[in-house]
Amino acid sequence: MRKMKKLLCLCMTAALSLGSLAGCSTKNPAPSDGETVGAQNEESGGEKKDTLTVALTSEPPSLTTCDHDSIVGVYMNLLTYNGLMRVDHETLEVVPDLAESYTVENETEWTFVLKDGIKFHDGSDCTAQDVAASIEWAKTFPGSANYTRNIKTIEAVDDKTVKIVTEVPYAGLPADLAYHYNFIVPEELIESGHDFNSEPVGTGPYKFVSWQYGDSLNFVGFEEYFDAERKASIPNLVFKIIPEGTSRTIALEAGEVDFVYDVPSADVERLKSDEKFEVKEITSVENFFLGINLEKEPFNDVNVRQAINYGINREDVIAAALNGYGASNYTAIAMGYEGDTDAGAAVYDLDKAKEYLDKWGGDPSSIVLPIICSNETKVAVATVIQSNLSKLGIQVEVVSTDTATYFADWEAGNYTGLISSWSPSNSLTYVQRYHSDRALTYPGSLKDEEVDKMVRDAESTIDDTERIGKIKTIVETVNGLAPQISLYQPLMFRAYSADLGGVTASATGYVGFNDMYWK
Template identity: 40%
Template sequence: MKKKRILSFLLATVMASGLLAGCSSDEGKKGSGKEEGGKKDSIVIATMGETPSLSPTEHNAVAGSYMNLLTYNTLFKTSMTLEPVPDLVDSYENVDESTWHFKIKEGVKFHNGDTMTIDDVVASLQWAQGFAEVSLYNKNFVSISKVDDQTLEIKTDGPDAMVLSNLSHHGNAIVPKKLIDEGHDFNADPIGTGPYKLVKWNRGDSLEFEAFEDYFEGAPSIKNMTWKIIPEGSSRTIALEAGEIDFIIEVEAMDADRLKGNDDLTVIDYNATNLTWLMLNNETPGLDNQDVRHAINTAIDKESVVTVAYNGMATPALSQMPMNFEGATEENADTYDAEKAKEWLEKSGVDPASIKFSIICSDDTKKRAGEVIQANLKEIGINCEIESMDLATYLSATAEGNYTAAIGGYSSDSLLGYVVGVYHSSSINASNKTRLNNPEVDALIDKAKVTVDAAERKPIMEELSALLNEICSQAPIYQPISMRAFDARLQGVEITDGGTIFWQNVSWGE
């Protein structure tokens, strides 16, 4: 009964907030944004968090990747089916198990008017290897060299299943060699080959872009683009309904039904590869105990978290891997059981009263999830606090290990990329935020990386998945059904399960 009272209270609070947020008018929505005498040629996009950097090499954040997709290109890109396909490459060949040749496209222009050459490509990939934030995606390249004026050679230390997917990562974006040599600040002035050019970054408020007329795939239809930073989900919803913005990147789950009922809007939902967890710093006393982590994981009623935080529009998670990837398994995974959680605590030998931590939350959805978790853990004698933090500070604190617990997630276009980023010890101080350092885990990931055949790699990943569930470095919470909402007149909007939108293909209808 106590569980039901807690859930009822939290639901009542969320519903009351939703009702207050919903007291707005959508008058003026129809026909808004029309240009005199023709189609609209601008768009305003609302996003929850501001990018930590506009440079492709100085971050590994989703908010930053949205911006990088506008201004840069990579040799490969991720397709709608999450496969790496050529972008700045015309053709390629795996010459032998450790050698790759890539023929680049001719006539591609940079924003500064220069034509891309093979020297730019070589310099860009070598330059990117010097940045810790993205080294995970290029340190497997043991040599990068020019074969001829159109051909790049990359050598790896033996077979490597991640070459093409790594070349799709924003950290390996191609930029002008002469700007690298001059020490150009790509954060202040992101010069690339992408479909849009930066006009102005109004810190904390918005970013403005204009179409690149010499874009190698053709100039985008939408000429002017503004990204507004709106942290509060309900505020994003109201702005869309009022016609102040045209597109929401992160839809507030509590407003989804309302938006879907509006004929002037389109809502797309998709099964995201993002898995959200309660991250636990495995170097913190108490949380360094595997049995304590199992106790915390087992104590969390994930069905209730999904109901309160996501309005039911997410899948409760058990596995340490996203289950929409082949190779993930729920073997050894914990299920909700408060009594079992107490048994785990007793087995650990740790006094629950000594386990005190704060849960960092960087948005309203995470805060609602944190409040359910806080109530669940109190039931087994663990007290924790909720700490709100802006996205940029959260990313820095968790990457550096300056935290005890936080609600976060990670998205990848491949399971191999996911486990390297989240669980390999080489990703500590970057995306391995639990700071897990387990030789057996590293060995299985390294084995998977050199197993190029996907069918042969699957059992390795299943073994790894079961091991990670046993170690329980963090508590999986849910996989969201991600949503995008936008003006129904927009055409050509396609979204991969990794959340990628190719804005150069988007246009306004009449």
């Protein structure tokens, strides 16, 4: 068995400090004289290539900004929309996007100035009025409350200036404005009741063309994109939906796709050995976990949750589901964030798990834990959990379902357990999930007054060092409550044609497709 690769130490900041920030981006190299953007090199036949075809495991539940929280949906949103702020893929810092700059007038008042020349895909100008209308619109969606509730008022001072007042001092505002719920759309289309799922209209580097459900999505580069440094160099972008891992690899080798977003670990070494391809390995802050519905008995008892926590061997999970490419995680947030700590965290210990079951006092065989899974990797994870927990007498049912059903059950609270993951850009955003007002939004959320107070205190702490200390205390407290059972952080692999340049991949899982170009 391949030895598990250790998670590299990540050096990142919460990126929530105040004041103006400058973004870091990679400029696509301009073609030399006589060269056409998208042309392949002579060794590959000299053909012009104007399309990038990407293999994805599943399709998005929606193309809108405000009615999903799917990572695949966010991929699409990043193509077609922008926010006032964005997360830099390489540094994970929150940097200005539509905003040219921002200033903090006092602890609750923020002023954002828009860049010049921002156009929507329908040809209209993007103004401060559109920004204000978009965020007010986002507030009407229940799922967006986590990222808009701290915004008391938003006002268009003039066409280029936006003033936001928060309810209390709130360090998380820049990160919230970089989240897809707060992406900007035309005010006129909001008022007309436009369907942004069938026709996304934003300011992003790509424009939506078509969606063949179950098969593919098509986009075209937006010629009037406001950010010359990040304008799409490849005119056409196609996403092919290929759920089965080996089929994605075969499609790449056959030239049917150019980029595989999620490479099966079993295929990594083969692709690395082929000079026609590049394989990018990314140390991930994406934390995969067993989310448990705390509204259901006996999982509302911390002793049952801790028994499960101590009863799962993460090394078994990584070996079986990831072919060894990952690192165990037992803590309440992803390792690598400032503020993470293993204080109070569980480790694999069957004797300890049995002690917690004894404290609970019930019959372990009465515990039935159905775990819903939306892809083959999650099924493999749940199958290991099933084997591990059977040693405690706990019954686990592995339930495989399609992506749409998975998210529908999640949103309706129609689950007992599910395998999920999350990879926000910073530790504050992560611990906010443990506030009780998010209990209906995220699996593994809490309803605990002490934790609520601690989260609100961290949110309102503007000083970076002081805030990180408070986040660490939150993590230690939540480790002892085990509302979610953290499992692992994978090493992520992206495989692509060696003729493709400008590939950047974030530790949070996102890829900058608009930064790519054909050599």
